């Protein structure tokens with residue numbers, strides 16, 4: 001019974017297996033990156049300072065899981081028989097003719113997340129102060145990833161997709177807004 005159901009599922013998804021896998025991985029990347037941004041902002045903000053568990057390991061695990069999901073998201077597209085993208089189509093902005101602007105937004109977001117994320121492991125070489133300033137741009141990369149998800153995805157018009165996105169994205173956006181408001185109110189160095 002179970003094996004015949006599995007066979008039915010494999011037959012139904014067969015020609016679209018790569019496409020479906022890529023989309024599922026894209027959705028996983030959006031959820032994981034949103035949670036990671038939330039935890040990162042809670043760690044650095046006043047809300048959690050000095051209280052609660054050490055969230056650093058969770059933040060790191062979510063960030064690495066995001067990068068893994070993004071690799072699956074991009075690379076499985078190469079197997080899609082309809083789109084048939086080359087490596088350049090999925091890795092270089094403005095090369096793909098498929099929804100060029102939104103695909104390019106995703107590619108820029110991916111490279112930014114990869115470079116900014118992995119720069120953590122070179123933070124002592126970069127210098128802590130400089131690395132912290134650099135790390136703030138991760139939020140921008142995440143916003144680009146969000147724009148790509150809403151602009152490009154087949155599921156972007158579906159209620160379940162919008163509800164799921166709202167659940168993970170709204171808390172992160174609120175924390176980001178609080179951070180920017182707080183930063184703009186902080187007195188500038190050298191200003192009385």
Ligand code: HEM
Nearest residue numbers: 023026027029030074090106107109110145149153154155
């Ligand atoms: C190498 C970079 C990337 C490439 C080449 C890429 C490519 C694509 C393509 C072609 C689609 C269209 C799928 C469809 O029409 O349903 C898509 C959808 C999507 N992408 Fe990306 N993307 C990249 C990066 C990202 C990033 C950084 C995120 C988020 C963190 C992301 C999240 C999503 C989501 C959530 C969807 C919607 C899936 C759906 O509607 O089922 N992608 N991406």
